[in-house]
Structure formats: C-alpha cells, structure tokens
Amino acid sequence: MLKRQALLLVPLVLLVFLSPLFAQTRLDIREPITYFIDDGKAVTGYRNSDRELAVMAIEAWSRESQGKLRFLESKSRDAALIRFHWIDPNEGLFGETQRIAVKGKVGAIVNVMPDVSVQGELASPASRDVLLRDTVVYLTCVHELGHAIGLSHTRQFQDIMYFFGFGGNILDYFMRYRTRLQSRTDIPRYSGLSASDVQVLRALYSSETQH
Amino acid sequence: MKLPSRISILFFFGLFAVGSTALGYYYYFVYEPPLKAAAQFMDAMEKHDGAALQADIVVSSDIDEGKLRLPEPREIQSLLAEDFQRGRILDQRRHDGKTRDLYYLVYREPDGRVYALIATEFDGRFRIVIPEIPLSRRHRYLWDYTWTN
Numbered sequence: 356m357l358k359r360q361a362l363l364l365v366p367l368v369l370l371v372f373l374s375p376l377f378a379q380t381r382l383d384i385r386e387p388i389t390y391f392i393d394d395g396k397a398v399t400g401y402r403n404s405d406r407e408l409a410v411m412a413i414e415a416w417s418r419e420s421q422g423k424l425r426f427l428e429s430k431s432r433d434a435a436l437i438r439f440h441w442i443d444p445n446e447g448l449f450g451e452t453q454r455i456a457v458k459g460k461v462g463a464i465v466n467v468m469p470d471v472s473v474q475g476e477l478a479s480p481a482s483r484d485v486l487l488r489d490t491v492v493y494l495t496c497v498h499e500l501g502h503a504i505g506l507s508h509t510r511q512f513q514d515i516m517y518f519f520g521f522g523g524n525i526l527d528y529f530m531r532y533r534t535r536l537q538s539r540t541d542i543p544r545y546s547g548l549s550a551s552d553v554q555v556l557r558a559l560y561s562s563e564t565q566h
Numbered sequence: 567m568k569l570p571s572r573i574s575i576l577f578f579f580g581l582f583a584v585g586s587t588a589l590g591y592y593y594y595f596v597y598e599p600p601l602k603a604a605a606q607f608m609d610a611m612e613k614h615d616g617a618a619l620q621a622d623i624v625v626s627s628d629i630d631e632g633k634l635r636l637p638e639p640r641e642i643q644s645l646l647a648e649d650f651q652r653g654r655i656l657d658q659r660r661h662d663g664k665t666r667d668l669y670y671l672v673y674r675e676p677d678g679r680v681y682a683l684i685a686t687e688f689d690g691r692f693r694i695v696i697p698e699i700p701l702s703r704r705h706r707y708l709w710d711y712t713w714t715n
Contacts, residue, residue, distance in 0.1 A: 380701055380710050433631065453661070453670065453682075454701040454710035455630050461701060463710075464630060495714070502712045519714065 380454060380461050381505040381559055387427035388436050388504075395441030400470025405492055408542070409439050409467070412496035415546035416504060419553050423560045424504060436462035437503050439496075444473040449495045449519075452502035463503035467495050476526050489542070490533040497547045505559055506552070513549045597658070600669035600685035603692035604655055607683070607707075611650040616642050623707075624688045627698040632665030634688055637696065645696065648705050651676045655683070659713075668695070670711060675704065682711035 382388055392409050395401035417424045429435035436457050442448070451466040471481040471488045481488040494515065501516050508518035512528065519525055535545050548556070603622065610618035619642050627633045637645075657672040663686070671683040681702050684695040694707065702708040 380703060438630070449714040451659075451713040452711070454697075455628065456626070456697050456699050456701060457628055457630075459627070459699055461699070498714060499712075502710075508712065 382424075382436065382461055382503075384424060384560060387425040389427050389429040389434060390437040390439065391429045391432040391435035392439040393432070393441060395469065398441040398469065399443050400468075400472060401441050402469070404489075404539075405441070405469050408489060408493040409496045411542050412493060412500050413437075414543065415497055415548065416500055416556070419546050419548050420556055420560055423557075434458075436460055437500070438462070438464045440464055440466045442466045442468050444468060444470045449474070449491075450499040452499045465496070465499045465503050467492065467499055474525075477529065480526065484533070486536050486539065487529065487533045489539060490529050490536070493542055494529060494532060494547050501552070501556075504556075506555055509551070509555075511549070511551060513551070515546075515548050515552050516555075599687075599692045600658055600671060601655060603685045603694055604671050604673075604683050607694040608650075608652050611645070611648070611707075612652060614646050616646060619645060621691075622693055623696050624686070624693045625698055626684075626695045629668065629684065629695060629697070630663065632663050634686070634695065641696065645706060648707075650705075656680075670709075672711065673708065675708075679704065680711070681708035683707065684709055 390413060392406050395405060396403075413426045417426055426437075432438055434457070438455075442451070445468065448468055450468060453464045453466070455462045455464055469492050471491045472478050474481070474491065477487075477491060481491060497515050506516050509516045510521050511517055512521075512523045517523075517528070519528075532545065532547055536542065606618070607622045609615075610622050620637060623637055623642075623645070624634045625637050625641060627635075653673050653675045655671045656674055659670045659672070661668045661670060666686050666688075669685040669692075671685060673681050673683045675681065681704060685692050686695055687693075696707050697709060700706055702710045
C-alpha cells in the first residue's frame, strides 16, 4: 500500500517539472462575486484574526484587478461562489482549491491550512514572529484565491502563483514579504502579487476576454 | 520481567496479521473503488459505450451540496462526442462533502496538464461525477483542481 502510494508520487513530482502551465476557468464578473468565510475555531492553529487575513486577500485581488473583480460577502455559505474553508494540517499542505458550480455559476472552495507550526523550516521562525506567521497565512489565502479566480501555477519565484515544487527557498519566499511589514496594518498596502501576476490577472479579465 | 520468546513472536505475528488485514481492508474497500470507477469510465469513453457510461457517471449541479442525479441521454451523447484520450490517475484525496464523501482523483492528461476526476458513491456504487456546467476548459468530465505544498 505504502509502496503503491510512493510510486504514485513519482509521476506527481515529474509532472510538476514537465507540465506546461494550464489555463483555468474564469469567474463570471458581470455581478459581484459572492464569498463566505467559514468559522475556523475548531481547526488546529486557527486564530480569530485569520478571517481578516482572508478578507485582505480578497481585497488585494479586487484592488489589483482595478475593480474588475468585485466581491460581496454572502450571509449564507450555500449561496456563496467562493467558500473559504480552514483545514487541519495534512501532509505539509498549505492550501487546496476545488472548483465547484453554484446555481449554474462557476465557483470554488478555497482551503487554507492556518497551522504554520507544522510547516517545516517555517515553523520555528513563525513561532517567534507573529507577523511572519500572518504573512504565511495571508499569502496562502492570496495564492489559493488566485486559483479560485482562474490563475494557474507559475515557475517564477517572484509570483504569488509560484509553485514550490519548482524549488527555491520557502523561508525566503515568505520573508521577502514579511520584511516589508512593520505591523499587521501594513498588509493591505502590499498585495503580494508580482507585476507578472497582475498582468495575467488583467489579461484574464480584460474586456476582450469576457463572457 | 522478561517474557518468554514464543510470546513475543506470537505477539509480532498477531500484529502483522492485524496490520495486513487492516491495510487490505483499506485498499480494497476504501482506496480502490474510486480508482475502479475511473477505470470503468475511461474504458466506456474509449469504447464509445453509451450504455456503460450511463451506469458509470452521475451529474452534479452543486457538488458541495451533494446535488447529484443520473445523466440524461443528451449528456451521454455530449460526453461521447468528446475527443477522449486516456489520462493517468496520480493520486487521490478524500473530501468530506455535506452528504457524502468525494474522492478527488488527481488526473494527468496526455499532454501533462493536471485536473481532477471526481468519484463518489451513488446508489450503491462508485461513479464519476460530471459537472452540469463545464468546470474546466478542457473536457466536460474534468474539474479544475490545484493544491500547494
């Protein structure tokens, strides 16, 4: 059984290096994109303030899209197109995005793992520096939300949509954002998106490519 | 207190037997059925076998809510009209849905692009879930799916 799972991992690792970038499904932006953020109180490592990080991530994508992406909080989870869900630690997973359809519209479940204490080389520094811990959770929200709105992984280390499977120092990845912050209130000032991320976002939702 | 060696050997033998049984149970009753459903689905698509496909799939209008139904004939025809090329299942991840467990089968297309096939139990057997509206730009039966670790 374990051997079989190990064998399954080999092509998984290979595909990360070999697969071309792939286009995903876009959201319908003729109306505001409704979202709902689950309560994560029962989830390991969750802090009440994490909800605010998810909201900041949503606002970051809206800002960088120059208002093309408009988000609206839904009172009901079932009616929301984007559903933020906090998950317990699982195999070193930072996050996961699942495409769903909601009442005939494209949506997504955005899963984010808030327990940074299990994230290998990040665990120790994040336990001493709460802003680094918040950086990891915030950037994970931004990254997974990027998938939800239709962006794919990239090979460029500077991109928010970069996939760690391509290598690079994970601590450096988060620290370059962390060093820009003096306090948590600085997070809305820096979206975390690279120029290339912004370019892809705006191309995806340019008027020429609308439904 | 030092235990007689025959008890220790019996203990490890029992541990091995229990462990093997548990792993076997997990493999045959939990891990394999979704994979089997995917294999049957791919066989039916390759053979353009509409009758088999009818039994192998279920259509979802809202998978998170567990809204599933049997496919209509036009949906079978629409699937059979696709240019199907068998891909490869790389991994599977189980998600607890509101009403049933969903098995995301990480699926690599022949050109290397990665999506998911979703399998779930419906009316006593595992079937591949087809979204009512396209949820990937590639094929009707594929779902966009990404993970970061």
